[in-house]
Amino acid sequence: MTRWENYLLSAEHIVHAYDGALPLHHFLKTFFRERPKMGSRDRRWVSQLVYAFYRLGHLWKAGMPVPERILLGQFLCATQEDELLAFFRPEWNEKAGLPVTEKLALVSRNGQPPTMEGIFPFVSELSEGIAPQEFVPSFFTQPRLFIRVRKNKQDAIAALLQQTGVAFEWQAPDVLSLPNGTKTETIIPQRDWYEVQDASSRQTGRLFQPGPGQRWWDCCAASGGKSLLLLDQEPGVQLTVSDIRPSILHNLQQRFAAAGIHRYESRVLDLAQPVPPSIFGRQLFDGIILDAPCSGSGTWGRTPENLYFFRQEQIAVFQALQRRIAANVIPLLKPGGTLIYITCSVFRQENEAVVQHLCESTGLQRQAGGIIPGYMHGADTMFANVLVKP
Numbered sequence: 001m002t003r004w005e006n007y008l009l010s011a012e013h014i015v016h017a018y019d020g021a022l023p024l025h026h027f028l029k030t031f032f033r034e035r036p037k038m039g040s041r042d043r044r045w046v047s048q049l050v051y052a053f054y055r056l057g058h059l060w061k062a063g064m065p066v067p068e069r070i071l072l073g074q075f076l077c078a079t080q081e082d083e084l085l086a087f088f089r090p091e092w093n094e095k096a097g098l099p100v101t102e103k104l105a106l107v108s109r110n111g112q113p114p115t116m117e118g119i120f121p122f123v124s125e126l127s128e129g130i131a132p133q134e135f136v137p138s139f140f141t142q143p144r145l146f147i148r149v150r151k152n153k154q155d156a157i158a159a160l161l162q163q164t165g166v167a168f169e170w171q172a173p174d175v176l177s178l179p180n181g182t183k184t185e186t187i188i189p190q191r192d193w194y195e196v197q198d199a200s201s202r203q204t205g206r207l208f209q210p211g212p213g214q215r216w217w218d219c220c221a222a223s224g225g226k227s228l229l230l231l232d233q234e235p236g237v238q239l240t241v242s243d244i245r246p247s248i249l250h251n252l253q254q255r256f257a258a259a260g261i262h263r264y265e266s267r268v269l270d271l272a273q274p275v276p277p278s279i280f281g282r283q284l285f286d287g288i289i290l291d292a293p294c295s296g297s298g299t300w301g302r303t304p305e306n307l308y309f310f311r312q313e314q315i316a317v318f319q320a321l322q323r324r325i326a327a328n329v330i331p332l333l334k335p336g337g338t339l340i341y342i343t344c345s346v347f348r349q350e351n352e353a354v355v356q357h358l359c360e361s362t363g364l365q366r367q368a369g370g371i372i373p374g375y376m377h378g379a380d381t382m383f384a385n386v387l388v389k390p
């Protein structure tokens with residue numbers, strides 16, 4: 001058996017064994033750990049083939065044999081000719097360098113060309129401002145890695161990247177776009193000079209506008225990406241962070257320490273339940289960042305297995321949780337205070353529909369924001385709205 005046949009067989013084996021319960025990169029790690037004979041080149045090839053399979057989303061999911069689907073994915077994701085395609089599909093290999101949209105026009109099944117809905121069956125659910133003809137083909141390209149530069153270290157970081165020959169682009173005055181997989185931690189040893197943060201996530205920060213001495217609450221803080229953005233804008237903010245599990249806040253604590261931030265309050269809170277009065281007493285907040293748990297559909301370019309396994313009925317479940325969390329935090333907002341509602345979802349039901357519901361049910365007024373599309377430059381797509389309490 002040739003190397004290429006072996007790779008295809010391993011990728012097929014993984015696709016059959018993987019059920020979407022774990023993130024795919026964890027599953028692959030375990031798979032390769034159990035097969036120490038596979039070298040790093042083998043692992044890279046097999047991972048690439050598996051990811052290519054999931055990047056097809058729902059396209060011809062039913063009925064197309066897995067190896068065929070893997071090769072189709074490899075063709076659509078390829079940016080140049082490669083030996084595996086040359087071995088299995090030489091006629092495609094010659095065309096591997098064409099733009100995805102042109103390659104899509106070259107393939108068909110039972111005489112039918114691929115459609116945007118075939119790949120991403122939720123097109124009718126998309127938020128306003130997302131162009132399906134650009135968004136859907138973006139799944140065939142691995143997104144970029146972005147870092148947000150802190151402390152005006154733009155020149156110093158650019159010099160370090162130049163020394164190591166990494167190709168980079170400035171996406172914004174403080175945002176660098178890098179090839180995915182760039183080892184930033186070895187190239188830039190000064191951990192407090194930058195944060196790994198997607199370009200669209202960084203853009204949500206433009207809506208924060210904190211004032212010195214104001215009280216802000218990042219109520220679904222995770223590892224604190226939005227909080228760090230807030231504090232870099234206004235170090236004088238009195239910050240409270242919360243999340244549902246202590247382990248999550250432990251990660252935040254480590255990240256904050258690396259960024260040199262020590263002055264904040266931290267709470268474990270399940271916001272699907274009302275906040276007990278004993279937690280904050282009579283204290284109200286000038287600003288609340290609600291970066292809500294969501295489908296994550298704006299980040300599926302990084303985790304295409306989620307596109308493959310997602311079921312439409314899950315959208316309503318996320319919407320119900322988002323409404324519930326919002327209803328529990330809004331009473332803690334001062335009159336005149338702002339709620340920043342954020343998701344990394346592309347679905348209207350999790351975005352505009354939640355905002356509309358909040359305005360109707362609580363009297364909050366929508367002030368600014370909307371979809372932040374990232375698919376044109378290899379970034380995530382997010383949604384962020386500023387809502388003001390009258």
Ligand SMILES: C[S@@+](CC[C@H](N)C(=O)[O-])C[C@H]1O[C@@H](n2cnc3c(N)ncnc32)[C@H](O)[C@@H]1O
Nearest residue numbers: 220221222224225226244270271272291292293
């Ligand atoms: C989109 S993430 C937040 C990302 C974060 N703000 C950042 O910028 O890195 C959503 C967070 O909501 C938390 N979460 C989910 N359900 C929750 C609940 N019922 N109460 C509080 N937090 C919850 C999750 O643990 C997760 O960390």
